[in-house]
Amino acid sequence: xxxxxAPLDVAARITQPFAAAIEDAPKVDAKLVIHSKQYxxxxxxxxxxxxMVYRAxxxxxxxxxxxxxxxxxxxAAARRCFxxxxxxxxxxxxxxxxxxxxxxxxxxxxxxxxxxxxxxGKDLERLIMGARRRGLRFSLTLMFQVFDGxxxxxxxxxxxxxxxRDVKPSNIFVTRExxxxxxSAKLLDFGVACDVRRQRDDEIExxxxxxxxxxxxxxxxxxxxxxxxVYAAGISLFEVLTGRHPFExxxxxxxxxxxxxxxxxxxxxxxxxxxxxxxxxxxxxLDVVVAKACAKDPKQRFESANDMRRALLDALPG
Numbered sequence: 491x492x493x494x495x496a497p498l499d500v501a502a503r504i505t506q507p508f509a510a511a512i513e514d515a516p517k518v519d520a521k522l523v524i525h526s527k528q529y530x531x532x533x534x535x536x537x538x539x540x541x542m543v544y545r546a547x548x549x550x551x552x553x554x555x556x557x558x559x560x561x562x563x564x565x566a567a568a569r570r571c572f573x574x575x576x577x578x579x580x581x582x583x584x585x586x587x588x589x590x591x592x593x594x595x596x597x598x599x600x601x602x603x604x605x606x607x608x609x610x611g612k613d614l615e616r617l618i619m620g621a622r623r624r625g626l627r628f629s630l631t632l633m634f635q636v637f638d639g640x641x642x643x644x645x646x647x648x649x650x651x652x653x654x655r656d657v658k659p660s661n662i663f664v665t666r667e668x669x670x671x672x673x674s675a676k677l678l679d680f681g682v683a684c685d686v687r688r689q690r691d692d693e694i695e696x697x698x699x700x701x702x703x704x705x706x707x708x709x710x711x712x713x714x715x716x717x718x719x720v721y722a723a724g725i726s727l728f729e730v731l732t733g734r735h736p737f738e739x740x741x742x743x744x745x746x747x748x749x750x751x752x753x754x755x756x757x758x759x760x761x762x763x764x765x766x767x768x769x770x771x772x773x774x775x776l777d778v779v780v781a782k783a784c785a786k787d788p789k790q791r792f793e794s795a796n797d798m799r800r801a802l803l804d805a806l807p808g
Contacts, residue, residue, distance in 0.1 A: 529557060529605065540568055540681075545608060554608040555591060559601060567695075569602065571681035576604040578652060578680035586643035588663070588676045609676060611665035614730065618659055622733045627765065630772075630806055633730050636664060636675040637802060641723060643677045644795035648716040651687035654680060655714060657722035658702045659729055684714060700748035701735060702726065705786050708749045717788040720798055724757070724783025724791075727802075731776060732763035736784075757784040775805030 529546040532554070536543045541560040548555050560572045579590030592605040612620075614636065621627060640662055647654060656679060663676045682697045696710040704721035706712035728736050735741055736757045740748055760780050761773040779801050785791045792798040 529555065531557075540564060540572060546605070548605070555605045556608045557603055557605055559603045562601065572602055572604075574683060575679055575681040578683050578685075579604075579606060582647055582650060582652065582680075584643050584646045586639035586674065586676055587647070588678050609663050609665045611663055613678075614659035614662040614664055614675070614726070616660075617664055618729055618733060627733060628730050630768075632673060633727075634802065634806060635673045636662065636730070637723070637727060638799060639675045640677050641795040641799035641802070644716070644719050644723065645799070647677075647680075647683075648719070648795060651685050652680070652683050653686060653714045653716070654683050654719050654722075655698060655707065656680075656682050656702075657719050657726060658699055659726050662726065686713065686715065700745040700752070701737075701741070703749065703752055704788070705753040706788055708752055712788060715788070716794050717791045720783050720792050720795055721785075721788075723795065723798065724780050727783065728757065728760050728780050731760045731780075734763065753786070756786070757781065769807065772805065772807055779805050 528550075529548055532545040532547055534542065535545050535556060541558055544557045544559065546555050546557045547553075558572075560569065573593070576590050576593045579588060580593070583589075588609065589607045590604055591607070594604070595602045617628075640657075644654065644657070654677065657677070661677065661679045663678055665674055665676065666672070667674045682695075696707070698704075698707045700708070702722040702725045704718045707714055707718050707721075725736060737748060737751045737755070740751055757780060759777040761777050764773050764776065779798065782790070782792055782801070783798050792801065
């Protein structure tokens with residue numbers, strides 16, 4: 491599996507806001523010094539709307555890490571999401587969840603950051619797009635290896651009272667287990683997760699990606715629970731199986747259009763796009779799993795991520 495991004499020339503890629511906190515930036519041996527801890531910047535991994543992600547080296551523990559740095563000047567809601575992602579990642583411990591090692595807030599520099607495990611691989615969205623461009627499909631084995639771990643991680647988080655609320659392929663990172671031939675997956679980004687054991691209804695803000703949001707999550711009519719994440723996992727499963735979104739023709743439309751589809755339009759059967767060489771039993775079984783995971787009424791869905799996981803296993807040959 492390729493690295494998410496090859497180490498890049500820091501002189502060309504280190505940008506604000508991180509440079510303000512780096513000694514001698516933009517040299518390759520630049521260091522972020524926080525308290526008695528220092529990280530040596532190796533390269534840039536990516537940039538999002540909220541911040542930058544860098545590959546760095548921790549010389550004290552002699553390991554690579556990913557440093558996620560929040561852009562300065564963002565509203566308070568964005569800062570809350572950033573800290574929530576770090577806190578949930580530190581509290582939850584599961585092999586299919588990315589580990590958070592450290593969190594830092596530097597108010598004098600306007601910087602907030604956290605260090606997490608460095609993963610080699612690609613997110614599922616990039617893998618789906620790459621396979622689609624090449625006319626390829628995910629094997630059923632690879633699909634199950636990914637969703638077996640992700641659904642187990644969701645079941646674990648739900649037992650702790652945490653609902654992710656942003657399950658989607660871009661938040662599923664596919665890597666390979668060290669010293670093993672098995673592909674593994676990590677569920678990322680708990681920034682908009684809610685803790686139903688600690689938060690009151692009026693403290694849970696409405697949120698979600700319109701491409702994956704459950705109807706009740708979009709409307710804010712029902713308190714989120716495990717079935718909210720099951721719906722988004724079902725949409726993600728559809729994409730892996732078929733290489734397309736169930737509402738492909740609506741992508742690029744205003745969010746309102748996608749939400750109306752999530753609320754009122756049934757998810758098509760993935761078997762319409764599955765290869766004909768798959769047996770009728772497998773095709774039918776996968777249709778049933780997706781339909782039940784993506785039922786509009788939460789009461790008609792799988793009660794838990796583990797229920798969906800078992801149904802997916804039963805649908806596969808062998």
